[in-house]
Structures are given as structure tokens and as C-alpha cells.
Amino acid sequence: MIVVCNSDPDWRRNGMSDMWSTVLDDIRTQVRPEAFNTWFRPLNCKLEENDNVIVTVPEDFYLSWFQDNYGGFLSDVIREHLGSMPNLEFKHLREASDRAPFVNSYETCLDNKYTFDTFVAGDSNRFAHAAAMGVANNPGDSYNPLFIYAKVGLGKTHLMHAIGCEIQKRRPEARVRYVTCETFVNDVVQMLTDGRNADGFRTMYRDSCDVLLVDDIQFLGGKEKSQIEFFNVFNALYGMRKQIVLACDRYPRDIPQLEQRLQSRFQWGLVVDIDQPDLETRIAILQTKARAQQLDLPQDVAMLIATHIKSNVRELEGALTRLRAYLELTNSELTMDSVRLALGNLLVEGNNRLTVERIIQTVANYYSVSVKEMKGTARKRSIATPRHVAMYLAKTLTEASYPTLGERFGGRDHTTVLSAVQKIERLCRADQNEIAVDVERLSEILDE
Ligand code: ADP
Ligand code: MG
Numbered sequence: 001m002i003v004v005c006n007s008d009p010d011w012r013r014n015g016m017s018d019m020w021s022t023v024l025d026d027i028r029t030q031v032r033p034e035a036f037n038t039w040f041r042p043l044n045c046k047l048e049e050n051d052n053v054i055v056t057v058p059e060d061f062y063l064s065w066f067q068d069n070y071g072g073f074l075s076d077v078i079r080e081h082l083g084s085m086p087n088l089e090f091k092h093l094r095e096a097s098d099r100a101p102f103v104n105s106y107e108t109c110l111d112n113k114y115t116f117d118t119f120v121a122g123d124s125n126r127f128a129h130a131a132a133m134g135v136a137n138n139p140g141d142s143y144n145p146l147f148i149y150a151k152v153g154l155g156k157t158h159l160m161h162a163i164g165c166e167i168q169k170r171r172p173e174a175r176v177r178y179v180t181c182e183t184f185v186n187d188v189v190q191m192l193t194d195g196r197n198a199d200g201f202r203t204m205y206r207d208s209c210d211v212l213l214v215d216d217i218q219f220l221g222g223k224e225k226s227q228i229e230f231f232n233v234f235n236a237l238y239g240m241r242k243q244i245v246l247a248c249d250r251y252p253r254d255i256p257q258l259e260q261r262l263q264s265r266f267q268w269g270l271v272v273d274i275d276q277p278d279l280e281t282r283i284a285i286l287q288t289k290a291r292a293q294q295l296d297l298p299q300d301v302a303m304l305i306a307t308h309i310k311s312n313v314r315e316l317e318g319a320l321t322r323l324r325a326y327l328e329l330t331n332s333e334l335t336m337d338s339v340r341l342a343l344g345n346l347l348v349e350g351n352n353r354l355t356v357e358r359i360i361q362t363v364a365n366y367y368s369v370s371v372k373e374m375k376g377t378a379r380k381r382s383i384a385t386p387r388h389v390a391m392y393l394a395k396t397l398t399e400a401s402y403p404t405l406g407e408r409f410g411g412r413d414h415t416t417v418l419s420a421v422q423k424i425e426r427l428c429r430a431d432q433n434e435i436a437v438d439v440e441r442l443s444e445i446l447d448e
Pocket of ligand 2: 157158215
């Protein structure tokens, strides 16, 4: 610790906060914006009676890094404003006597709509729900990492936000970072293409992160560089007992092309799954969502909807939205009949019969391309592959002939469809092929 007497009268006259804000303004012009936001914005500064300058940092680990990298720089800037060498003393928030309110400048990306309050627990998700609450109560302590897996639309993302929001509520100073795997991968790519961002990346995911929630981690499959970076992030956070929560559409072992060491780490803590909700839970979810929209849903209506829409909570919500829109637009009363009219074929038995159109739509959603692109002429791999997969699935799962399929896929020749189907057949026979895994997963989705 550097102890130098501070005797500048301006400091006392104008108050420390004035001095501190000019110091910050000055620093802002000298460091990159990410560095400023991460390292300087969260600092608090106070002049003590004994003339020491107390700098409050949010966390322990932050402290040593800050001292090593910016300590000298900060003293220099303060000295310029002070006219003499300051006596800086660093403390982290928890031991600082006055517990100055810590302004969390940190982007968390948490969605307050998704909390434990709005999550309906039932048999299908009871274990995952309990584990999530456990983690929110004792982050980094009990189950690390928590790995939640389930098919689409069953509440993984909801639970992750709930964990994040709860931790944030209990510990406002905690830096909770929720990202989708895609964001993580993009950040890795950006870091690797622009070396200057390495610090920013490290700060964001390691040094200045207390809780890391990564959604849809299956997208790490096949991305080697991102896997290496994630491995490092994982080890660093785990070593500091920072909570990690991962959501995935399948069990760790079943993520294609994922390094063994990551597979095993994903299972170090607790692995929980969420199943399709049973009828009672579906009704309870519908009632909760309806109440949130100020819609009074009679029991028989909830029952009608919940008996017909089974596989996925998102579809239940969709039905509710459609019902609401119908009632508003047609000015109708909510009765069993209006529900039947509003939801029409959603309620018809066997509405799940597979059509070519539905296959194209499902495959397009899966790969995040548009139906128009699927039927269009672009030959980019990112579009051609989904198109070929859809052709293959349509051929194997419906009765449609090659010429009909050609027609449905934007008026193509039947030989084009034939060669696409053969190509995917070949890939499906190959071992360890990413496309084969996609095809299997898509068949499951279409089977639901
Ligand atoms: P996933 O990430 O597993 O695909 P989401 O978490 O996005 O699914 O859930 C889809 C929708 O269903 C969200 O709007 C979410 O709020 C809702 N949902 C899922 N499970 C529940 C539940 N148990 N209680 C309340 N809402 C739920
Ligand atoms: Mg999700």
C-alpha cells in the first residue's frame, strides 16, 4: 500500500465525489470503453479522515487484477488532479465499512418475466425446479455446474432466467451473465479475429462474472475453437467457485462432436431433465399464463386446450395468444364454442399428421433459415444443407413423390430432389456425422 499524505484543499471544499467524477472523465478518455465499463465504472472512491483514498472494488479477485494492471495508472491520474501522490487503499465491497451502494453497470440480459414466481412446478419438472432453486439459494456451493436438459419449449430458458433473477435479487452486486451459446461462439470468433478483444473476452466471461448461464450449449458441438475457450472459461470459473448453469436439448454425452473433457465436466455437478408436462401441469400453466394476461380461463376451457396440446408449453402459450386475439377481434364471449372456433384445427385429433409444408417449416426453424430460403435458389451451404435435409425427411416421412417434392420445394426438377435425398442418406450412414444427428433430432421433433 502506498501511503502519501493528501492535503489538497479543493478535495475537501468540493467533496470527493466531484473529484472522483473528474478523475473518471479523465480515465474515460484514456482507456477503451469496455475496459472503462468493466474496471473503472464499478469503482467507488472515498476520502477518509486519515487522508487515505479508499477505492472500493466489487470483488476480491477483481482487486488483485486491478492493482496489478491499473493500480499505477489510477494513482497517476489521481495524482494529476491532486497535485501530490495519493495514498490509495483498495477494499472490496463486502469489507468496506460504509457499503456504498454499488451501481451495477453490468449488462446481464436477464428477462424479469421469467422468474420462479411464474414457473409452474409439476411432476415433469419438479427435480429441475428444485435444483434450480437450490442453485439460486447457494450459487457456486451445491451443484456446480447445473446442467438442465429437455426438448424444446419445456422451460429450460425460463428456469435459467429464474436462477439469474433470484441471485440478482438476493445479491444485487453479483455479476450474473446470461448468454446463448451462439453469443458465446460469436464472442470467441470476434476475439480470435481481433486480438485486441482478448482482454474484453476474458473480463466478460472470467474475471468479471460471478454466475455464468449458457443456454443451448448443444451449439458448441463441432466448434473446436469455441470448445477450447469454453473449457478455459469453465475451469477458471469453477476454480473460483463461481456458479455455472448450462441448458441443453440433450444429455451431455449425446452432444455431437463435443470434446470428451467438456462432456465429463458438464456432468461434474448435477444433471437434471424436464419431461413433457402432464395434463394437470398443463392446465396449471395455462391458468397461470391466462391470469398474467388478465384472462379469466374457465376450467373446462383450460381442460379442452390442455388435452389437445400436449408436447410443448410454448404451443400452449400460442393457443392462448390465438384465443385472446380471436376474442378481441371478433368481440366474442369466452365459451367452449368460441374456443373451438378460435383454435380450430389445433384441437382436431390427428392435427399432427405430417405434411411436406410442416416438415419444411420445422427444418427451417431448426436451422434458423426462412421457408422462403428453403424454397429459393441460394446455394450457400447454410441454406442448401437444411433444404436437402428437409427433402430427405419429406421423402421418408410422407407419401409424396419426387416430382411432387420438386414442385413443393420451389419448382425444382425431380432429379434435384433425388440426388439431395441420396446425399443425406449417405451422410446418415456415416459415423459421427453432424447432419445425421440433426436428422435424428428432427425426426424426433416431427414425431412429437
Ligand atoms: P426451452 O428453453 O426449454 O425451449 P422456454 O423456457 O423458452 O423453453 O419455455 C417456453 C415457454 O413456455 C416460455 O414462455 C416459458 O415461460 C413457458 N414455460 C415452460 N415451462 C413452464 C412452466 N413450468 N411454468 C410456466 N411457464 C413455462
Ligand atoms: Mg430455450
